[in-house]
Amino acid sequence: MPIVIRADDPSATPARELILAHLTEMAGFSPPESVHALGIQALSDPSVRFWSAFVDGELAGIGALKLVDEERGEIKSMRVADAFRGSGIGRRMLRHIVSEASARGLTSLWLETGSTPEFHPAQRLYRSEGFVPCEPFGDYAPDPFSLFYTRTL
Numbered sequence: 001m002p003i004v005i006r007a008d009d010p011s012a013t014p015a016r017e018l019i020l021a022h023l024t025e026m027a028g029f030s031p032p033e034s035v036h037a038l039g040i041q042a043l044s045d046p047s048v049r050f051w052s053a054f055v056d057g058e059l060a061g062i063g064a065l066k067l068v069d070e071e072r073g074e075i076k077s078m079r080v081a082d083a084f085r086g087s088g089i090g091r092r093m094l095r096h097i098v099s100e101a102s103a104r105g106l107t108s109l110w111l112e113t114g115s116t117p118e119f120h121p122a123q124r125l126y127r128s129e130g131f132v133p134c135e136p137f138g139d140y141a142p143d144p145f146s147l148f149y150t151r152t153l
Helices: 015-029 089-103 117-128
Strands: 003-007 048-055 058-067 072-080 108-114 146-152
Touching (some): 058 089, 072 089, 089 117, 117 146
Antiparallel strands (some): 003 048, 058 072, 108 146
């Protein structure tokens, strides 16, 4: 299954639709104060790099890298379209983001994900790609609905 990952506009269809589905799903799993997913406007900020993954021209997933400073980045909005879950799209997107972060000279990546069972596949993916649990970072506070990970590049 050939996967094409390219820079994309988060406000363009179909990326916009997948972002909105992601936000809706996150709101169903966590209370509002524990949902840290970025909306379309935030994903369009110049400090954010946004990519879409396509399989045979169909949107299969999205992911973003938010530049925190010259050395650190935060992975945001990792989402695989329902029809492509379990097919390796998330791993390919994660590796793409790690590669892009390394190419930009970043020395570490950070991320927040949910702690409930719905997020177990994401947690396994991050750990399998070298991310380790850490304390809340940046503006995050301890939250029973959040887990935090980091990886040195």
